[in-house]
Amino acid sequence: MLSSLHQEHLNIAKLLDLLKRKQSLIEHEQKVCYRLIRDVVDYLSEVSDKRHHPKEDMIYEYYLKYRVVDGEVGHRLKEEHDKLVEAGAELKEMVEMILMDAVIPLDQFTAKLQQFIELQEKHMDYEEAVIFPRLREALTEDDWRHLEQNWQIHSNADPLFGPEVAQHFRDLAGRLAL
Ligand SMILES: [Fe+2]
Numbered sequence: 001m002l003s004s005l006h007q008e009h010l011n012i013a014k015l016l017d018l019l020k021r022k023q024s025l026i027e028h029e030q031k032v033c034y035r036l037i038r039d040v041v042d043y044l045s046e047v048s049d050k051r052h053h054p055k056e057d058m059i060y061e062y063y064l065k066y067r068v069v070d071g072e073v074g075h076r077l078k079e080e081h082d083k084l085v086e087a088g089a090e091l092k093e094m095v096e097m098i099l100m101d102a103v104i105p106l107d108q109f110t111a112k113l114q115q116f117i118e119l120q121e122k123h124m125d126y127e128e129a130v131i132f133p134r135l136r137e138a139l140t141e142d143d144w145r146h147l148e149q150n151w152q153i154h155s156n157a158d159p160l161f162g163p164e165v166a167q168h169f170r171d172l173a174g175r176l177a178l
């Protein structure tokens with residue numbers, strides 16, 4: 001399960017790299033395809049916010065419930081997930097406005113984009129450096145089996161990186177050469 005989460009981080013990082021390239025193009029006053037940016041943001045809210053983070057939350061809640069955990073751990077993970085949902089919604093709203101030809105100052109947009117990318121990256125770094133090692137150490141084979149079963153009910157295939165690319169992510173898949 002941790003290795004699937006790690007693979008999903010690599011997938012997310014790929015998309016963030018694409019966003020970074022777009023950001024730099026916009027900053028150099030080059031033309032970019034905003035529809036593609038919207039597709040990335042859509043993917044992240046469809047998959048990251050609805051599958052990846054809930055899976056992490058489920059594992060983490062189990063860990064907090066069944067293991068003796070020192071006080072400082074707290075609920076930072078869940079709070080960061082909520083923040084990412086919010087940041088994604090704000091970014092999506094801005095892209096949609098640009099796509100509808102509303103006048104949005106581009107520096108305002110790139111600032112929002114950069115903030116979103118940084119938030120995502122910092123969050124993944126935190127999980128890889130702090131949360132995953134803790135889970136790896138504390139949870140047994142039995143725990144993972146139990147968690148895997150719990151998760152089965154949610155497990156629809158990934159619409160972009162999974163075996164079949166969903167219609168609405170075909171352009172994006174083409175750009176990533178999947
Ligand atoms: Fe997360």
Ligand SMILES: [Fe+2]
Pocket residue numbers: 005009052053056124127
């Ligand atoms: Fe994650």
